[in-house]
Structure formats: structure tokens, C-alpha cells
Amino acid sequence: MKPAEPEYIAVSPAENKYVVRNPFSEDLKINGHKKDIKIFEDEDGFTFLEFKNKKYLAEITDKTQNKYTVLLNGVSYSFTIESPISYRRRKYLEKYKKANKLEVVTAPMPGKIVELLVEVGSQVKEGEAILILEAMKMQNEIIAQVSGKIKKINVKAGDSVTKDDVLMEIER
Amino acid sequence: MKIKSLLIANRGEIAVRINETAKKLGIKTYGIKTSKEPNALYLRLVDDVIDFSDSQEEIPEFLDIERIIEAARSNNVGAIHPGYGFLAENPYFARRCEEENIVFIGPSADAIYKMGNKTIAKQIAQKHKVPLLQGSQGNVKNPKEAADIASKIGYPVILKAASGGGGRGMRIVEKASHIEKMFKMASNEAEKAFNDPSLFIEKYVRNPRHIEFQIVGDRYGNYIHLGERECSIQRKHQKLIEESPSVALDENLRKEMGLAAIRIAKAVNYYSAGTVEFLLDADRNFFFMEMNTRIQVEHPVTEMVSGVDLIELQIKVANGEKLPLKQEDVKLSGWAIECRINAEDVQAGFSPNLGIIEKIAYPKGKNIRVDSGVTDYSVITPYFDSMVAKLIVHGETREKAIAGTSIALRKFWIRGIKTTIPFCQAVMNHKKFKKGDFNTSFIEKEMEQLYYHDEEDEMLAAYVAAFDFAAEIETDRSTKPDFERGKNISPWVLNKRLKSL
Numbered sequence: 010m011k012p013a014e015p016e017y018i019a020v021s022p023a024e025n026k027y028v029v030r031n032p033f034s035e036d037l038k039i040n041g042h043k044k045d046i047k048i049f050e051d052e053d054g055f056t057f058l059e060f061k062n063k064k065y066l067a068e069i070t071d072k073t074q075n076k077y078t079v080l081l082n083g084v085s086y087s088f089t090i091e092s093p094i095s096y097r098r099r100k101y102l103e104k105y106k107k108a109n110k111l112e113v114v115t116a117p118m119p120g121k122i123v124e125l126l127v128e129v130g131s132q133v134k135e136g137e138a139i140l141i142l143e144a145m146k147m148q149n150e151i152i153a154q155v156s157g158k159i160k161k162i163n164v165k166a167g168d169s170v171t172k173d174d175v176l177m178e179i180e181r
Numbered sequence: 182m183k184i185k186s187l188l189i190a191n192r193g194e195i196a197v198r199i200n201e202t203a204k205k206l207g208i209k210t211y212g213i214k215t216s217k218e219p220n221a222l223y224l225r226l227v228d229d230v231i232d233f234s235d236s237q238e239e240i241p242e243f244l245d246i247e248r249i250i251e252a253a254r255s256n257n258v259g260a261i262h263p264g265y266g267f268l269a270e271n272p273y274f275a276r277r278c279e280e281e282n283i284v285f286i287g288p289s290a291d292a293i294y295k296m297g298n299k300t301i302a303k304q305i306a307q308k309h310k311v312p313l314l315q316g317s318q319g320n321v322k323n324p325k326e327a328a329d330i331a332s333k334i335g336y337p338v339i340l341k342a343a344s345g346g347g348g349r350g351m352r353i354v355e356k357a358s359h360i361e362k363m364f365k366m367a368s369n370e371a372e373k374a375f376n377d378p379s380l381f382i383e384k385y386v387r388n389p390r391h392i393e394f395q396i397v398g399d400r401y402g403n404y405i406h407l408g409e410r411e412c413s414i415q416r417k418h419q420k421l422i423e424e425s426p427s428v429a430l431d432e433n434l435r436k437e438m439g440l441a442a443i444r445i446a447k448a449v450n451y452y453s454a455g456t457v458e459f460l461l462d463a464d465r466n467f468f469f470m471e472m473n474t475r476i477q478v479e480h481p482v483t484e485m486v487s488g489v490d491l492i493e494l495q496i497k498v499a500n501g502e503k504l505p506l507k508q509e510d511v512k513l514s515g516w517a518i519e520c521r522i523n524a525e526d527v528q529a530g531f532s533p534n535l536g537i538i539e540k541i542a543y544p545k546g547k548n549i550r551v552d553s554g555v556t557d558y559s560v561i562t563p564y565f566d567s568m569v570a571k572l573i574v575h576g577e578t579r580e581k582a583i584a585g586t587s588i589a590l591r592k593f594w595i596r597g598i599k600t601t602i603p604f605c606q607a608v609m610n611h612k613k614f615k616k617g618d619f620n621t622s623f624i625e626k627e628m629e630q631l632y633y634h635d636e637e638d639e640m641l642a643a644y645v646a647a648f649d650f651a652a653e654i655e656t657d658r659s660t661k662p663d664f665e666r667g668k669n670i671s672p673w674v675l676n677k678r679l680k681s682l
Contacts, residue, residue, distance in 0.1 A: 019643035027643035077646035083603040086642035090650040118532030
């Protein structure tokens with residue numbers, strides 16, 4: 010059996026890097042600095058961190074393999090956890106990945122499509138409204154995040170959608 | 182008390198709230214069970230449950246006037262409290278109650294009708310010398326007419342649903358080229374939300390404060406006001422944080438606005454609790470907006486500074502009693518702040534965060550009040566409003582109330598869903614909010630970060646993720662990780678802890 014990795018690297022979507030060494034011991038170090046963080050659970054089953062005399066409510070809300078979403082005091086943080094070796098490999102691969110030309114528009118919340126403001130082939134500008142989504146009785150304009158041409162539309166007026174459903178694809 | 186039993190035609194925290202006071206007054210309470218929320222908290226607290234869960238109607242349970250009336254009649258219920266939303270401001274429902282000799286806990290059908298119709302309400306305000314914003318005389322028929330009026334009073338203007346409220350069917354129009362599109366959107370939204378597409382138009386005041394006055398009247402022409410509520414922390418016209426009193430008012434202005442609110446109430450022989458909403462501009466001119474003829478979500482801040490139970494007053498007035506206090510008996514003390522705890526993901530544009538509350542625990546303290554409609558294992562469904570609870574904190578001064586709220590928010594623990602707690606915390610820690618320097622554009626213009634976090638929070642979250650990941654690898658290898666800093670811990674205990682993370 011191989012010994013456990015002594016180091017784990019948590020990388021945020023903004024590429025903030027946290028190198029966590031010795032997570033279970035008093036010799037915990039994050040990015041090379043010694044940290045005194047306690048982790049414990051109360052009788053109600055809430056998990057807390059204690060750090061610098063402050064208490065933080067923590068919950069892992071999502072985890073798929075090495076991808077984590079952690080809720081800390083009600084705020085979500087996402088990370089990919091890597092070992093030093095897998096981290097280097099990922100960096101290497103990313104360099105060679107081609108820039109993605111397709112922008113996917115997803116539903117930001119569950120709701121109903123009220124109206125499509127574009128059709129396939131329409132040219133849109135960044136910031137332009139492309140469809141109207143009704144959620145919790147409010148009509149919300151969904152805005153194009155990039156300028157480009159509408160490549161594909163997956164919904165029509167009257168459709169119900171759930172969060173993260175792919176509504177359209179825009180080609181930059 | 183003539184009223185012996187009460188049907189609560191509502192759900193959530195307000196059903197819990199009404200139930201509490203009704204029981205205190207010795208009244209038997211009835212709740213309505215729906216198939217959408219069969220295990221809701223309020224159903225466990227009421228004395229008796231009327232089951233609507235077989236409802237196959239298109240019309241939602243809490244809007245089904247005839248069924249509610251029938252339920253009250255067949256159970257011999259003496260009174261109905263509509264709460265807020267749903268049928269609370271439906272004059273036809275109030276009339277049906279009157280016809281069936283059921284006490285409607287609220288004002289007369291006539292008063293609801295007059296104040297609910299924005300055009301009539303404005304005429305009444307004008308007649309009683311309450312300042313108004315320029316706008317259309319009544320509803321506008323089409324985008325063309327709206328454009329004509331708008332060019333006369335000058336942009337920006339605001340389009341509003343004639344039967345509206347809560348920000349629905351409402352659009353601000355900055356220039357003439359937008360008016361047609363905005364008119365259609367607002368009208369469409371109004372039709373869906375209120376079954377009435379009519380709109381009216383008025384001059385839009387940039388960056389006003391939203392100040393409202395709580396009034397209570399009885400059936401004998403007696404009126405009091407219980408001061409103001411400052412509700413300027415709004416997002417898309419939805420209130421998120423309210424407080425009482427407001428830093429924007431001094432004693433003179435408070436008196437003037439309070440009297441104006443009472444003039445409006447008197448004009449429609451209003452009885453029960455009601456709220457008169459005003460806009461206050463930067464020069465402290467106030468303008469009548471509308472009157473809400475019901476109890477409001479934010480009523481607890483008034484209760485905290487006045488010591489008055491507004492639901493109790495509503496019931497007593499409906500019972501035919503005289504107001505137990507006069508204006509000079511109203512003593513307002515200290516400061517109260519309410520945070521709405523909504524099941525919304527602030528980081529995803531306040532989108533509804535549905536799910537199950539696995540565990541909830543509230544902050545405790547003598548200055549802290551929590552009005553909650555949920556408990557452990559409550560389900561947040563897409564069928565109803567996203568508000569799950571309200572946190573209300575009182576302090577001797579505004580500064581103390583803000584500090585108290587900030588501490589209480591840190592002790593408001595929920596597992597399973599995301600809520601607006603980090604948003605409320607961000608407001609409590611905002612320099613301009615602390616100074617009292619804000620208006621209705623605060624969220625949009627002043628808040629760079631819509632949720633509160635400390636510099637080191639991301640690092641701590643990263644530690645949680647790394648800890649869990651490492652522990653999984655360790656348990657896979659059946660070793661004993663040094664969880665307790667030197668003391669060995671059994672894998673079984675560790676496993677249990679990890680599951681609960």
C-alpha cells in the first residue's frame with residue numbers, strides 16, 4: 010500500500026490555491042503557514058470550524074470525486090482537490106486545451122419560458138436580452154453574456170425548465 | 182370574546198404567528214392542509230386541521246374563496262384571518278365573509294376595494310390633502326397613451342399594475358424608446374399575478390426611501406399610528422430588511438406623516454391594522470403610494486418598538502371592541518431590525534433554493550425574536566413564496582440593534598438549503614447602512630458584494646474540502662487518522678462525522 014499523500018491542493022474556480030498539509034494533525038499547515046483550526050460537530054449534527062476564537066458553520070453541499078462545494082456561514086465555495094502530481098498534470102493539459110468558442114446559456118433558476126426574444130441565426134450583443142423566464146411569478150430577462158450568433162435553441166415559449174437546463178448556445 | 186374559533190386562511194410563518202395570538206386569547210384555531218405542503222409546521226400547531234389536499238382545482242387552495250367559506254361554515258368557525266397575500270386584500274372575499282356572518286379579521290370590503298384600486302386611493306389621498314406624485318388619472322389603455330403621459334410629466338416614469346403589489350407588474354421606464362416593450366412586460370406580468378392587466382403610470386422618484394406607517398383603527402372612529410417602518414432595503418421591489426424607526430424622520434415629520442396616514446384611513450372608515458406607504462425623497466418630501474389593508478410581513482419591528490401585539494388588536498377590533506390605547510399611550514422605544522430569511526441563493530442572483538431543511542437552529546436572547554414557518558425536515562417547495570423565517574432584533578439604539586442582528590445572524594443555523602443570511606450579514610456590515618445613509622437603490626448601487634465573507638473564509642472552506650477528501654482516502658485504507666490531534670479515533674466515529682459534514 011502506498012502511503013497517503015501528505016499534501017492536498019484545493020483550487021478555487023478563480024485559481025486560488027490552498028496547499029493543505031497534515032489535515033488531521035496539530036501540525037496543520039495551509040500555504041506553508043501553521044493554522045490552528047478545530048473541526049467539530051454539535052449534538053444537533055451541525056459541523057463547525059473554530060478559528061481565531063470565531064465559530065463557522067460548515068457543510069459539504071456537493072461532492073463528486075474530487076470536486077467539492079462547501080457552504081461556510083451560508084456562502085458557497087467550490088474547489089477541486091488535487092495531489093501535487095495531479096495538479097501539475099492538470100496545469101499542463103490546460104495549456105494545450107483549445108479556447109472554447111461556444112457559450113452555453115443555462116437557466117439561472119427554475120421557471121417557465123415566457124418569450125424567446127431571438128431565433129436561431131440571430132446576432133446578439135453582450136448584455137442584450139435573449140429570453141424572458143418567469144420564476145416565482147417574476148418575469149426575468151435572461152441576458153447574453155457574450156456577443157455572437159445564436160447557434161441552437163433548446164426551448165420554446167411555455168416550456169418549464171429547471172436550474173442549469175441548457176437554453177441556448179451562442180457562437181462567439 | 183365573541184369570537185370563539187378562527188380559521189387561518191394562510192400558511193408559513195404568518196399562520197404560525199396568527200395561531201399564537203389566537204390561542205393566547207383563548208380562541209380555537211383551524212388550519213388548512215394542502216397537498217403541496219402536507220407536513221408544514223403550522224399544521225402541527227393549530228387546534229384543528231381542515232384538509233384541502235384532495236383539491237383538483239386550477240385555483241390554488243388559499244385563493245379558493247368558496248371552498249374556504251364552506252370549510253368555515255361546516256366547521257362552525259366564527260372568524261377568518263387571511264394573513265398577508267392570498268385573499269388578504271380581496272374585497273370580494275371580505276364581502277362573502279360578511280354575507281355568511283363570518284367575522285373577517287381585517288377592514289371592511291368597501292375599504293379594501295377603495296384602497297386596492299390605486300386610482301380611487303389616489304383620489305382619496307388628493308381630497309384629503311396627502312401629497313401625491315404626478316401621473317395618469319386612472320389606468321392607461323395602451324403604450325401610446327402611456328407614452329403621451331410620460332412625455333408630459335417627464336421621464337423617468339414608473340408603470341404599475343392597478344391591482345398590484347410586491348413589485349410584480351411594475352417597470353421603470355427611463356426613456357421613450359423603451360415604453361412600448363416595458364408596457365407589454367408589465368401588463369403581461371400583472372395579468373398573470375393579479376388576473377388584471379391594467380396599468381397606471383406615475384412620475385418616478387429616483388432613489389427615494391420607502392417609509393410606511395402602521396395605523397390601527399376601530400369601528401368607532403378611533404385611530405392610532407404606531408410610527409414608521411423603513412423598508413428601503415429592497416431588491417426588485419421586494420423588501421429584504423426592515424427597521425423601525427427610520428433615521429430619515431424627526432419628531433415633526435413623524436407626526437405629520439402619521440397624521441396623513443390616519444387621514445387616509447379615516448376617509449374610508451378603516452378599521453383593523455393597516456399600512457400607509459410613502460416615498461420620501463432626498464429633500465424629505467413625502468408622497469402617498471398606497472395603503473396595504475392587511476397585516477404586513479414586517480409588522481414585528483413595530484411590535485418590538487411599541488410592545489403592541491398587532492394581531493391581537495386586529496382580532497379585538499374585529500370582535501367589536503374599542504381600541505385599548507390612545508395615541509398618547511403609544512410609546513415607541515429603541516430600535517428594531519427585521520431580516521427576511523428566504524430560501525434563496527444570493528450567489529446565483531437570489532434564485533429560489535428549493536430542498537429540505539435538514540436541521541435548523543435559532544439564535545436566542547431577550548432582544549431576539551424569530552418568526553419561523555419551518556422546522557427540521559420542512560420541505561421548501563416551488564409552490565409558495567421563498568420566505569422561510571424572519572429574524573427580528575431589538576436594541577436600545579440603532580447601533581446596538583445592528584450589532585445584535587449581526588451576532589444573531591451568525592447563530593442562525595440551517596443545514597440543507599441556502600438562505601439570504603449572508604446577504605443580511607453583508608448589509609449589517611456595510612458602512613453606509615450603519616451610517617443610515619441609504620435609499621431604495623442601496624442594493625443595486627452601494628453593495629459591491631451581495632454576501633458577507635471574511636478574507637480567510639475561502640481558506641477555511643478549502644480546509645473543509647481537503648479534510649474530507651483526505652479522510653476519505655484514509656478510511657479507504659482502513660487506517661486510523663489522527664482526527665483528534667494525537668488521540669486515535671475509531672473509523673466508525675470518523676465515518677459518522679464525515680457523513681454529517
